[in-house]
Amino acid sequence: MRRFILGGIVLAVTHGGALAIGFALGVYLLPILTAPKSPDAAALREQAQAAVFTGNFQRDLRGSDFLHWGEGSVSIAPTRIVHEGKLAPGPDYKVYLLDRFVEHEEEFLPIKHTARLVGDVKSFDGFVLDVPPGIDPAAYTTILIWCEAFSEFITAARYR
Numbered sequence: 699m700r701r702f703i704l705g706g707i708v709l710a711v712t713h714g715g716a717l718a719i720g721f722a723l724g725v726y727l728l729p730i731l732t733a734p735k736s737p738d739a740a741a742l743r744e745q746a747q748a749a750v751f752t753g754n755f756q757r758d759l760r761g762s763d764f765l766h767w768g769e770g771s772v773s774i775a776p777t778r779i780v781h782e783g784k785l786a787p788g789p790d791y792k793v794y795l796l797d798r799f800v801e802h803e804e805e806f807l808p809i810k811h812t813a814r815l816v817g818d819v820k821s822f823d824g825f826v827l828d829v830p831p832g833i834d835p836a837a838y839t840t841i842l843i844w845c846e847a848f849s850e851f852i853t854a855a856r857y858r
Contacts, residue, residue: 720814736823739782745826746780749773753841753855755783761802761851768843768853770824774835779816779827790847791819793827795838795853806842819843 735743737745746752755768762768770783794813800806806813817827829835836858843852 738822742782742824746773748775751857753857755853755855759801766850766852772855775858777829781825785822787822788845792844792846794842797838799840799856800834
């Protein structure tokens with residue numbers, strides 16, 4: 699009888715672990731599998747020509763790690779933000795504008811209420827994002843990409 703109970707516990711733990719790993723992989727992979735096609739490099743370059751400000755996302759920021767990073771150039775125009783580069787794929791990425799540079803979630807969370815949400819990032823090999831009416835990028839200095847689902851810092855760039 700003890701062998702039967704022990705076997706049931708082992709079976710429950712191993713199957714529960716497999717279920718948890720499968721769920722975590724699904725949360726991570728679903729945005730990658732459903733991501734729209736990224737704009738091609740020529741279209742990104744063309745859109746970036748209207749930029750008033752530019753900055754660079756770097757992989758080596760304090761809040762970035764092997765699962766949460768971004769690299770490449772970002773061009774900011776009054777009505778559009780263009781990223782030419784790569785982002786670590788993940789769910790629920792948001793672009794925020796800030797009045798100061800931060801490089802870790804510990805620095806961002808206390809000032810998140812002052813940040814301006816620009817919109818969602820759906821592609822990971824460059825993106826073009828329209829700036830909503832009422833937001834003036836010239837009033838800010840930094841662009842930040844944030845994973846809303848897991849409260850994770852992805853990357854940031856000072857553009858002014």
